[in-house]
Amino acid sequence: MIPALPPLDWAAVLTVLPEPGYVVLPDFIPASLVTALRHELREQEVSGRFHAAGIGRGAAQQIQRQIRGDRIAWLEASWPAAAAYLQLLDDLRQQLNRELFLGIAEYEAHYACYEPGNGYGRHIDRHVSMAGSGQGQRVISTVCYLNEPGWPADAGGELVLYPEGATPLSVTPEAGTLVVFRSDSMAHEVLPANQQRLSIAGWMRTRD
Ligand code: OGA
Ligand code: MN
Secondary structure, eight states: OOOOOOOOOHHHHHHHTTTTOEEEETTOSOHHHHHHHHHHHHHHHHTTOOEEOOBSSGGGOBOOTTTBOEEEEEOOTTSHHHHHHHHHHHHHHHHHHHHHOOOOOEEEEEEEEEOTTOOEEEEOSSOGGGTTTTSOOEEEEEEEEOSOSSOOTTSBOOEEEEOTTSOOEEEOOOTTOEEEEETTTOEEEEOOBSSOEEEEEEEEEOOO
């Protein structure tokens, strides 16, 4: 069963997504889907689908544990929970296209698992090396959290957004929260947590 998009305050989303460039949507993913996604992540992990994440693309891809410490598995539409999630995000993609004329053609996403002590240093999601690569451009970044409900206040693992010319914002990786931000300009980082941290990171992009 594919859940419907939760009612969104579109006027608010459209006001803030261009500038300062982000919107945080608590409880965007229904609790039952979060649970199904968490279980599917674990299954895929046991099946050996996860690998250390790299930085950049293609030949420029490097694995540098100090900078980026997650392990990932790209979502496949043949996985049931992933399919429901991809459908939901596709609805969001279409609405954003209609309202903001972003010309986003595709969405790609991966499960991510950060072990305690691992984070992801400050970065921007649009890779320079992707220009002209036939991969399109990342326009909108999304992160959805799959942790057990009630992430402890002292566990760390916040996503910190650094909008240009505005105050940084710390987001707790609470189950079901979806964070949406601009891929081209929003610097951000993942602080290390003292417990395992589960998420889906994804990107809406143009086609070349
Ligand atoms: C990423 C990323 C943020 C998060 O995967 O590029 O910035 O909160 N993730 O997991
Ligand atoms: Mn990122």
